[in-house]
Amino acid sequence: MGIACVAFIGPQNNPMYLRSIDPASDDLYMKLHYVIHCALDAVEEKVLLKRGPGDSQDAYLGLLYPTEDYKVYGYLTNTHVKVLLLLDDEGAVKDEAVMRVFRRLHGLYVDTASNPFHKFGLPLSSPRFDAAVDGVVSIYRGAGASQGGFMT
């Protein structure tokens, strides 16, 4: 189990950040774009189904939908920025672990968006952010490996 892709989608459903964790070709990126774009349907559906007026719900949306290669997990911030994770379709996924990753990514996004030069909703292009995302992902990978119980 590993994270294949991290995506931040703006409130207008515009891509703000989309990154394949492993180096990827343009074609793969295109596929990821499609998958993430599709996942937005699921996000909307979840929100529509889950949230009544006045409901304050968990930001974590859980598994959005499985594709043939990935499992898409979602997270919705208060500013309607969606954080999506594509997990390799291998092994079991623990919700807590995924949720932790989402929390970290959320914090990361908040930090980045606090930059006075960042305009809300515009793409994130910060090398520091890239590095931080890598950090979060590697932590998750480590955690996932240990969950498997076989650390070599």
Add this chain to the structure above:
Amino acid sequence: MVDIRPWLQELYAPAVLVASTPAAEALIQSKNGLGLVDLLRPYASAFGLNVPVRVGETSVRVQDLRVRFFDVATLYQPPPEVIEEHLQEVLKVSSQRSAKLDPSPDLLQRFMSDNPPDMRELTPWFEAYRSEFMRLLRFGDHETLDYPVACVYAIPADVQNPASHFDTLVAQLAPPPLMQQDVMYTLRDKDFPRHYLLLLDSSTGMNEKRAMDNLTAIRRLYGEAHCSILRINSGNGDRAHSGAPVDFFARYQFTCLSSGGAGEPRLRPPPPPGGVGAYLTVQDLDSVGGFVREFLCRTLLPKLEDRIARLNASITAARRGLRNRLNRFWKGAAEDRQTDRPYPWHSVEGQMRQLGDLAFLMRQYPFAESTYRLAAQDYQAEGNSKWYAGVEEMIGLCSVLGEPVDPIAAVLLQNDPMKYFMRAYEHYTKPPAAVLAAAAPPGSGGSAVGAPGSGPPLPPAALAASKIGRMLATRVVMLGAAVQCAAGRYRAASDALMRAQSEEENARAGLLLEQSAYCMLYIRPPLVRKFAFQMVLAGIRYICCGQKRIAIHAYRQVLAQYLGRRWKYIEEHLHAVLGAQCVEYGDKDRALWHYCALLDCGHRPAAQQQHNVGQFLNLLAGVRDQLAIAHDGVSLVDSLPLPLVNRHDVRVLCSDTACYSGPAARAVPESSWLKMEACCTSGSNNWLVEGGGAKQERDHEEYTMCVSGEEVGVQVEFRNPLAVKLKVSNVRLICNFTHESDPSAAGKGPVAIPDSSNTSTFAATGASSSSQSSNPLADGSHPLLPGAAPPAISTQPGSEYLHVAEAQFTLHPGEALVEVLKVLPRAPGWLRITGVTWTLNGTAHGRITFDVKGRRRKKPKGERPGQLKHFPPHRRLLFQVVPAMPRLELLGDPLPPALYSGELCRVLMRIRNSGGLPLRSLALVVGHPEAVVPATDANKDRPLLDSLTDHREVVQLSKVPASARGTLQLYRLWPGRELAPGEVLEWPLWLHPRGQGTLKLPIVWYGEPAAPKSGMRHRTLRICGSVSVQPLLSARPVVWPSPTHLSQYLLRLGVDNSKDAERVVLQQLAAVTVPPLPPHHVAGASGVDTPATPTNTPRPVPVGWRMSMLGDTVGAPASSAASTAGLPGNATPDGAPSTTGASAAAARSLPLAVPLQPGESAGLFLQLLAPPPAAQQLRQAVGSSASVAATGGMSGVTGGAGTGISQPPSGLATPGRADDPSAVAARAVAQAAEAVRSLALAEGGANGAGPTGRASPYVDGSDSGLQQLNLFGPGVLAHFYRRGRRGMVAATPSLGAAAATTPGGLPQQRTGGVATPGMATLQQPLLPGGLPPALGQSVSFSPQTQGVGAPGGPMRGASFGPTNTTAAGGFQGPGPLGPVGPGRPAMPPGAIGPGGGGMVPAGQGQAAVAAVGPGRPGPPLMLADPPLDLLLLWHVASSQRTGAHQGRQRLGLCRPYDPQSNRDLSGCIQAHTTPVRMLLTGPNGASSAASATGSAGPVVRHDFRRSPLAVLPLRLLVRNNTALEARLQIEVGEGWNSNDAPHSWQASTSLLGTSHAVAPVGAPGSLGQPGVGAAGPSPVSAGPTGGNGPLGQSVMAGAPGGGGGAGGGGMGSSMMAITYQAGLPPCPEYTWVGPSFVSVPRVQPGGEAEVTLAVSVFRPGAYSISGYRCTAFLEATGAVEVQRGEPLCFRVEGA
């Protein structure tokens, strides 16, 4: 919700086999072009039969029945390749027919609404495909649904012995393949239902009788019910006669395959000449219908019932029941085998399937389902997955069809048939056993994984089987999806479809994906993105199988889902695919549009960009009318994204009344230009017009004026976002021009609105100009421009009024280029620029409209630029073209790029009138004080210095409005002359930058047209030059008083050359004495218009500060500065003679020849000679008269004094500010004049007296012109040194500021002055530069106060006000001071801080005190010496710098004193100056000044044996440094008197004790000293305790010794202080000190007096004489100044 069951039932019907002899077949074929099957098929459905049939345990009445007729030769399944091929064709045709290339417009809205569209309507090709797909999959070996249940034999009716014919037919019949394999229920079975038919052809005249006989015969043989005769061909070969519909038969005919099979013949007979069915009449057709009905009722249904019963019985025996089940269970468990072999029809397994299928066809679904379930167990147990899948599929269908009609959805929801379908799917997809067997060949150990690919090739049968299996699986999914959709379970349907598509062949996968995608839209809420994604996937699949049209449809359907939502990768993918597909499909327009969208691909690799651009251009190459290619109403031309044009930020470069000389001038804010122009125009304009009050508006839009014949430029930014080089050519502005004489416009006047309906609009094609262009597209019929070819153009070419320049450029990768596009209006009228057009790489035309149009907003919101009503001038694109005007143009940039700080430079401005009219009233406004324009251009070709000295080289300023005064200079040139068109005017401009950094020099040339026309009353040329000013020389002057001469000062001037500079020669140093103004200037000076006055008055011989070189330190290296630092002490003894010698050569100006290499330093050691008091005569006379003018004259430079005296005290509260500006200006002029004069006259004075005697490139002093430099009017130099607050002599307006900022007691003293009006004259004459450290000043001026005990003490001496007490309070800490010398660091530096810091409160408090004690004089006194400044003239012989200066001489002036701090040298001098200066000299060169520096003094020998008393003559020189006449009183010996020796006093060693002895002595009443004495230990004595001064070290060392050896001569080696006592208590007898009180009656300001004194000593020793002081009474003010003398040291030794 659609009921799906009719459709499903329609799919399945019993099949009937038809066999006929060739003769019989020919009967129908030859005439009608039909086979017997074709003839029967239209009547295959029979209604209202009402035949009872028993199926299983139930009996039903069959009302309606439909059968399918098949020819016996067609009953087989075609091979899969043929199927695929055919299906492709079907899809192609179908999509060609119904797939639209443009997306359905409001698809999503329709889905969102309550009434979503039907799926069949959306994808009609799917329906067509599916039905054909299912048809072709018939006759599989695992299902018997399509196997014939009955058979019709046909022979001609008139044959002999029909039974033999039937036998022959049966015998020769080739049964279908499956029947041969015993899978299909065979014809040869005796129970197979048969029907015998005789065909009677009426047209050939068949023997009807024999036919009826034959019928009777066969009826007898085969049974009454199973034989029929059919009469056909009763028509005459004319279709119109027969009455059958045209496609009556074609509807029931299906496409023939090349391989035959699937129920259709391999080839259809050609249609006969009369058309299909030409010989068939309605009667014939009716009889066919009757035959079919008869066949169904009599043969088919009864026989079918029998067969069902037989099968049921057999199965019941073999399979049903517990025993059988156990048996089967045991048996099935025993063997574990895989097979896909079909079961023969007579086996139990085959029978079960047959029974189920028959029951299904009879619509007995529950019975069929139970049978299937029974069979399913068997098949599963045997591992026959195909059969198992087949029955599972049927179970699913039964479960759908077997439900009651009513609430189908609800029931379907309860009982989901999908599981059966999916089970069937699973098993259909299992590879057939043959494949499995091939995949695991014996002995293939290693290749178990890649078996299908790497193993031995599969047998073709197995391959076909697997393909068929795949298709069957897809069929199941199609059925299931249809069922789920009908039930409203779209998500499940989608899931199934998605599952099936992944392994399916492309076309079917595409279809399945498409279906799945649409299912997404049926889901609530619609999943539009998934829909889009799956459509894209479908599109990919379609592309893979070459179904272009449907692929394009799929893509375009969802393109709108992605466009403009920043999913760039996706967009690009779609565009790329669509572009390629459209090209292949031949839709060039759409392809262009998609490729165009791909052009903006800067984030792609360069190769990709190259490819995109190349593709687009290649495709576009052949297109002529690019404007017509439009998408969504946007033309391709308008959407060309390359290069990027910034349509928002356009900048108009247009000359209205103002012309600009370059971009730098445009960068200067408009307001500053307006301010400068206001200087010129203020005479003619009023304030209403001034501030842009008159807005030029047309149709509520502000416009700009431009002149016909002058180009209007628009600055547009083009950017190349790619890594590909772009060639952009044919770049032009798009303009509309309305000629002024246009009748409609003229009728409405100039404010008429250019209306497209009634004004002729000229497109900016520039037809005539570019008609010769090689580019065929660029000629007059430019295809791009709107209205390019209207008739108006041909009759009235646009080029007559307008010329649009054409630009072309190449944009390198990533380059951004700001191009100025130009249009030249040639006639008056209205011009509007709307956009820009270009051609990319010679092929693609682009066009963009500027985002600047009309008004910004109707109701302005606020004041910010974005909220204003109109666009700023540089963005207005509407122009009024006015007739020709004069125009000024700058030829070349005259300014050098770089100058040295202080350099004097003359540049020549060349101005041309490039307009069409002559220009008059030329004027020039210069916006920087460091540039100046002479009144004449006569000297422009002469050398610099020559022209500087020319008396005509003057500056004549015109008066400017008060607001601009001081910063702007206005020059009116050439009054009365005109500048004709084309004429060039050259005018010099002097530059003298004095700061560092960049000098921005805005200049406005102004002119008026000779004959004013239409709105423009003047035109200006705005120039903004920029010069970088580099540092060159920096000077570090140090001043201190000369130790030997009271009126002289020493100056060390260190000059550093900048490291980055070049070799510089210091040429001349001039001392500038600021002269006083004549009285009438002060009183009546009216301003700047009298600058020439000084030249007119006969001047006395110029006196003032002079200077001379001290020693020969010229050219000394920088290190010598260190050694000279200690010079004041060491050099005095031997320096004194030399200075006196040198003073003969003293002059106001010194020629030098000091070369300085870059980075080098030079130290100049100079002696400054104050002007003799005689020179002050005038001032003194005036001053003594105490008139207002006199004081003003004295304080010429100080400012404010003149008025301050005459005004009441209240006026003094704002000293300096209340100054009369005219007086200030007059003074400034005088100062400047003096500066220049001293500079120029220097050469004359020092002509032969150069100290070095070297031949140096001086300015030739003999040049009389040079001497006249400043004698005539305000010359150029004078101008520079007058103007500005930081001119050479500090400008007076800054006095107040300087005073306020000086960290000294100035404000204090001033407030004191306010309180004491009598002292005003004393307070005011402050030097403008201030007295640098105010505390130092107060120290030097009031040494007495240092001993004051407490600041608040009420008893202060009459002469010193609380000002000084407070000030002194700050440095009380040091305690008693010795004699305070001028400039001596008498107080610790730290004391300055508190003193300065406490200044303001102290001042206030002191003001209150002062109010209590009136009549106190203010301490600061005006100096006698006039202010002094220095100027250093340097030159660079031949500049090494590249540029205009290279190889030429450069000249400049350096002012040593920092202009920033606003000081001149006199301020520095004053810091070292006391009001009264004393110099005590003794024998052998003993001098108080030398002693002050720590020298032990000379040795005096005296023979004490001959005379016990050594009387030493002393000489005291006193100089009055104040500017007031003073009466001096010199006291020695602290007021002791003696009658004998005049001017002598008594000295003794300090043995006898001193200070306490002094104390009781009463102080003379004239001085309020006792308090002082009491407060300090011995403030006035030079006793041991007085050693805080510089002597302290030696005194302290010597005092103990002195104390020990009282009266001993051995003390000689130690220093002893001298007191006033002769070792005896003071009494008259022993006091033979001469009168210690000398009065000098009058000492002029600056005057000196000499007092002879004597001192006597009793014994040898080292002595230090102190205790003398001088009190000056300034009678003009009543002030009293007390100055203590410095100690004089010497040694007396016995002879």
